[in-house]
Amino acid sequence: xxxxxxxxxxxxxxxxxxxxxxxxxxxxxxxxxxxxxxxxxxxxxxxxxxxxxxxxxxxxxxxxxxxxxxxxxxxxxxxxxxxxxxxxxxxxxxxxxxxxxxxxxxxxxxxxxxxxxxxxxxxxxxxxxxxxxxxxxxxxxxxxxxxxxxxxxxxxx
Numbered sequence: 001x002x003x004x005x006x007x008x009x010x011x012x013x014x015x016x017x018x019x020x021x022x023x024x025x026x027x028x029x030x031x032x033x034x035x036x037x038x039x040x041x042x043x044x045x046x047x048x049x050x051x052x053x054x055x056x057x058x059x060x061x062x063x064x065x066x067x068x069x070x071x072x073x074x075x076x077x078x079x080x081x082x083x084x085x086x087x088x089x090x091x092x093x094x095x096x097x098x099x100x101x102x103x104x105x106x107x108x109x110x111x112x113x114x115x116x117x118x119x120x121x122x123x124x125x126x127x128x129x130x131x132x133x134x135x136x137x138x139x140x141x142x143x144x145x146x147x148x149x150x151x152x153x154x155x156x157x
Contacts, residue, residue, distance in 0.1 A: 001025070002101075012055075013099060013108045014141070015045040022052060030055035032080065034087075036110025036141060037096045043068050060097045090129050098126065100133060107137050113152055114142035127156055 001012045001024050011032035015021050021030070030053040033046045038059070046057050047068055056071035058080060064073060074080065074097065078089045090098040099108040107130070112123055135150025144152060 012049065014042045014110055015049055016041045018045040018048040018052070021045075021049055025053065029053060033057045034080070034099055034108070035059040036098065036108060036112075038066070038068075039111075090126060096123060096126060098130065100137070102133070105134065105137050107133060107139050107149060109139055109141040109144065111142040113139065113144045113156075124156075127153065 001010055001021060003010045008028070009031040010025065010028060011034060012021050012030065013034045014036050015033065030049060033049055033055045035042055035046055035057065043066075049055055050057050050069055057069060058072050058074055059068070059070050061073040064070070074089045076090060080087045080089060080099070087099045087101050090100065096110045096112045098110070098112060100106070101108075109130075112126060130149060131153060133149055135148065135153070137149040139145075139147050139149050139152060
């Protein structure tokens with residue numbers, strides 16, 4: 001969970017353990033639920049969190065038509081506000097979205113860099129977009145927790 005130190009707004013990206021998120025929130029509100037992709041674990045957890053906290057779910061339009069109560073579908077390059085923790089959204093041609101906290105040097109990629117997925121054409125387009133970010137951006141998602149973006153991009157070339 002991310003909490004803005006200025007506004008105290010809270011967001012969670014790709015939740016998989018809703019009860020742990022609820023415990024961490026305590027009596028505080030959850031302001032946003034962001035999904036990078038639609039897996040059974042993340043969509044179920046997002047739905048539980050939405051119903052328990054009222055926090056809106058934001059996701060890619062690839063989730064449209066499903067039962068998940070998505071408040072808004074995000075577009076490429078859109079800024080999602082969390083006070084100073086504003087996140088830029090990168091939407092590839094495929095099903096994975098990325099969220100960059102540029103001010104913090106953090107990137108949430110979901111399963112984009114997971115073994116076997118990086119070679120898919122749509123994912124390669126998304127990965128190419130990420131080249132504009134600093135190479136020392138810390139990547140979280142798909143088994144890359146804490147790795148730097150630069151070496152990950154180099155390994156894919």
